[in-house]
Amino acid sequence: MIKYLIEKEFKQLFRNPFIPKLILLFPCMIMILMPWAASLEIKNIRLDIVDGDHSALSRRLVEKVMASTYFHVKACPDTYDEGLRHVEEGMADIVLEIPRDFEKDWMTGRSPRLLIAANAVNGTKGGMGSSYLSSIVSDYARDLAEGGERSASSVVRLPQVEVQTLNLFNPRLNYxxxxxxxxxxxxxxxxxxxLPALNVVGEKEAGTIEQINVTPVGKFTFIIAKLIPYWLIGLLVLSICFLLAWALYGVLPVGHFLTIYFFSIIFLLLISGFGLVVSNYSSTLQQAMFVMFFFILILVLMSGLFTPIHSMPRWAQTITYINPLRYFVEVMRTVYLRGGGILDLLPQLGALVLFAVGFNLWAVVSYRKNS
Structure with a gap:
């Protein structure tokens, strides 16, 4: 019986000329565009430099800043007020002001002060841009000190602390x-x-699900027949993603592919079961679409996909414990970046199994079969 039900699901799926194309094109577009668009790396920051000193040291600092790939120098206004006006008009993101007597203060042993004014409307861009610029200035000051640019009358140079940074699991900080x-x-x-949610609700609107309801097919068999096709489709989509990640970005997991497939099987049963739960409580396609959009948006934003969970408020971190996407995101990143195995991911495994069993039992119980 279940064989014919699964065959019916595949026929119904491929009868639609749009859905099979979407299943293949959607992962391709996401994997090609999103890694470039959904990036928190800050580059091409528009910078204005106000050089009030016009000395050899200030010119070398300007050249060092311009050589950075993070900044794009838009203008070199004569006054700070002019640079600030460029920020207000949206023509610049940061203004660096080099004050008068910059070289004189350095040569006489005083600590010259620079002003960095950042547009903080975009807090991430303003904060990261200021940090990058401060780092460049610090490197420049260290180069001057090591090069003996100070005069002989300057204070005795103190021993410097050398810091070596080792970036674990992602040495090149590739986002x-x-x-x-x-x-x-x-x-x-x-x-x-x-897709499972929209499929069932579509059958409700078309009236074809009534033909199943009057047959001896049990609720458990019906739900399993709905799950298996999308489980296979999910594994196909995942394999396409593996291929695209390797071909486009050279990204391969440090761990084993079998570990990812093992957890993916559980997650696919989980998320498909969730879709069936939504379909059981939805009467129209519009209702199902809005309910799925509501939940998926929240689940994705609270999963740590774009922002670290530990950066969220304490109450938000507590909510993420009931978000199944959180655990699968942790699994994928652990296997890809750190090479973790199943034994390293036992807490995530337990949570995913619990959610999968819960959602699928809920889907079976909530399915109303009129015999």
């Missing part, structure tokens, strides 16, 4: 290594969560 595994989770959620 795509952080985003690509999480985007795979979002793809599986959108495709294997929304």
């Amino acid at each position: 795509k290594l952080f985003m690509v595994p999480a985007l795979m989770v979002m793809l599986l959620t959108l495709i294997c969560g929304a």
Whole structure:
């Protein structure tokens, strides 16, 4: 019996000329565009430099800033007020002011002061841009000190503390290594969560589900027949994502692919079961679409996909414990970046199994079969 039900689901799916194309094109577009668009790396920051000193040292500082790939120098206004006006008009993001007597203060042993004024409407861009610029200025000051630019009458140089930074798991700080595994989770959620819900509700509107309701097919068999096709589709989409991540970005998991597939099987059953729960309580396609959009938006934003969970308020962190996407995002990033195995992910495994069993039992119980 279940064989024919699964066959019916595949025929019904491929009868629609749009859905199969969407299943193939959607992961391609997400994997090609999103790693470039959904990036928290800050580059091409528009910078105005106000050089009030016009000395050799100030010119070298300007050249060092202009050599950075993070900044794009838009103008060199004569006054700070002019640079500030450029920020207010949206022509610049940061103003760096080099005061008069910059070189004189340095040569006489005094500490010259620079002013960095950042547009903080976009807090991330303003904060990161100021941090990048401060780092460049600090490197420049250290180069001057090591080069003996100070006069012989300057204070005795104190020993410097050398700091060596070792970036674990992502040595080059490549943001795509952080985003690509999480985007795979979002793809599986959108495709294997929304499609089962819309499929069942579509049958309700068309009246074809009544033909199933009057047969001896049990509720458990009906739900399993709905889950298996989307489980297979999810594994296909995941394999396409693996191929695109390797071909486009050279991103391969440090861990084993089998670990990812193992957790993916559980997650696909979980998210498809959630979609079926939504379909059981929805009467129209519009209702199902809005309910799925509501939940998926919240689940994605609270999963740590774009922002770290530990950066959220305490109450928001508590809410994420009932978000199944949180655990699968942790699994994907752990396997991809740190090479973790199943034994390292036992808490996430337990949570995903619990959610999968809960949602699918809920889907079976809430399905109203009129015999």
